[in-house]
Amino acid sequence: MRAGKTARTSLDAAHFRRAALISFQHEASPRVPHAGLRPQKGFLPLTWGVPFAINISLLELTRRVSMYAVVRVAGKQIIARPDEVVDVPRLDVEAGSLIRCDEVLAYSDGTEIRVGRPRLEGVTVTGEVIGHRRADKILMYKMRRRKGYRRTQGHVQEYTRIRIKEVSA
Numbered sequence: 790m791r792a793g794k795t796a797r798t799s800l801d802a803a804h805f806r807r808a809a810l811i812s813f814q815h816e817a818s819p820r821v822p823h824a825g826l827r828p829q830k831g832f833l834p835l836t837w838g839v840p841f842a843i844n845i846s847l848l849e850l851t852r853r854v855s856m857y858a859v860v861r862v863a864g865k866q867i868i869a870r871p872d873e874v875v876d877v878p879r880l881d882v883e884a885g886s887l888i889r890c891d892e893v894l895a896y897s898d899g900t901e902i903r904v905g906r907p908r909l910e911g912v913t914v915t916g917e918v919i920g921h922r923r924a925d926k927i928l929m930y931k932m933r934r935r936k937g938y939r940r941t942q943g944h945v946q947e948y949t950r951i952r953i954k955e956v957s958a
Contacts, residue, residue: 858956859895860914866894869914869953876922879947884920888951889913896958912958916951923947 857870863878869890882888893912895904903909924946931940 855899856956857897858893858912858914860890861892861894862890869956871953871956874950874952876948876950879921880949882918884918886918887915888918889915898958914956915954917954919950919952921947921949
């Protein structure tokens with residue numbers, strides 16, 4: 790052994806490597822027949838022992854979270870969920886105003902998915918304009934070697950930030 794090195798140091802290093810491997814193992818294990826996630830020890834699944842009324846409200850909350858609509862705004866397709874903030878290409882509207890989009894391409898209420906051909910009738914998405922913003926500048930550079938030809942061009946995309954108020958069918 791070199792001076793200053795002890796056998797204890799190598800044992801400690803092996804111990805830490807083993808501890809790191811154990812701590813970074815994923816919960817899904819190939820040894821489990823269903824190969825799914827295992828609940829942590831000492832914890833029961835969320836709905837066990839919970840009153841029925843609370844279970845129903847949990848299901849309602851799950852349905853609201855999974856409610857969405859695919860909307861075409863300014864030529865782009867946006868996934869709109871209630872109370873979510875999205876950026877769309879700049880629209881000529883003032884901050885604080887409400888916008889309503891009838892061009893809904895798909896809609897899900899958490900239980901079923903409806904897809905329009907090309908759009909759905911009777912489904913609307915309402916949102917409030919928070920403001921306008923600009924993205925980072927993108928630089929394009931063209932060059933021909935040994936010819937002295939160099940061109941640089943920049944572009945800054947402008948966006949309108951919208952908070953989705955409701956998705957109604």
